[in-house]
């Protein structure tokens with residue numbers, strides 16, 4: 001299988017898009033560390049995945065991406081258990097225009113913290129073996145959304161950070177491939193709660209609903225089907241292409 005022998009870390013991976021990414025990675029041979037704050041769902045997911053894929057393929061690690069110490073500890077545990085980290089997916093994210101500072105800390109700063117920790121481990125210039133980073137942004141990182149200026153800013157930030165880090169990686173020779181993923185609407189818990197988290201922009205609820213109807217909403221199954229080939233293309237490149 002394409003990802004045999006590779007180890008992946010996925011943040012915010014107990015459910016939704018993160019869980020879908022975990023399943024694709026496992027189906028293609030990788031070992032996966034599932035980082036999330038929801039311990040109950042995380043442990044339950046590992047139990048199910050172990051039945052499907054066999055023992056020692058997936059482990060749950062409690063980690064709030066707002067905490068650099070928890071991220072560091074989770075990376076360290078993954079390295080001790082699986083022997084290294086080849087793939088990092090910074091997926092953890094929230095949609096909340098009320099507690100907007102937290103939206104920035106999780107969506108943007110969590111992605112930056114994860115990327116910098118992966119750099120410490122993967123950087124070929126400092127003895128690492130290279131690797132792949134995938135940052136989950138959004139279509140909201142490409143254009144303006146009147147209902148959620150802060151969420152939109154975080155996703156623009158993730159794209160800008162990813163593009164700049166990619167340029168730094170190429171220029172310096174880190175041996176790290178980094179990409180941003182920009183999904184449209186996907187039927188997850190985050191999607192279901194959008195209208196209740198608009199805060200001072202709740203007057204935009206109607207326009208938001210119109211946009212959702214115009215663009216449509218992918219089921220998680222359709223999203224997974226569409227993502228599989230793309231994810232393999234990004235994660236399977238040989239080191240010559242990095």
Ligand SMILES: NC(=O)C1=CN([C@@H]2O[C@H](COP(=O)(O)OP(=O)(O)OC[C@H]3O[C@@H](n4cnc5c(N)ncnc54)[C@H](O)[C@@H]3O)[C@@H](O)[C@H]2O)C=CC1
Pocket residue numbers: 011012013014015016017018035036037038063064065066091092093094106136137138139182183184185186187188189190191
């Ligand atoms: N669902 C959608 O329509 C879209 C979602 N996205 C992005 O995809 C990513 C995943 O979103 P969904 O799966 O929809 O969300 P979700 O709410 O269904 O799942 C998010 C997961 O992240 C975890 N999480 C939240 N805060 C965390 C933190 N501080 N540290 C660690 N884990 C944390 C949650 O416990 C949960 O398991 C987010 O970055 C989101 O912005 C992008 C485009 C569209």
Ligand SMILES: CCCCCC(=O)/C=C/C=C\C/C=C\C/C=C\CCCC(=O)O
Pocket residue numbers: 095137138139140141142143144145147148183184185186191194208215
């Ligand atoms: C409304 C809250 C969204 C939360 C979940 C999420 O991230 C979903 C985003 C889906 C779509 C965003 C839609 C439009 C963004 C604006 C412009 C995109 C322009 C694309 C282009 O090709 O020009």
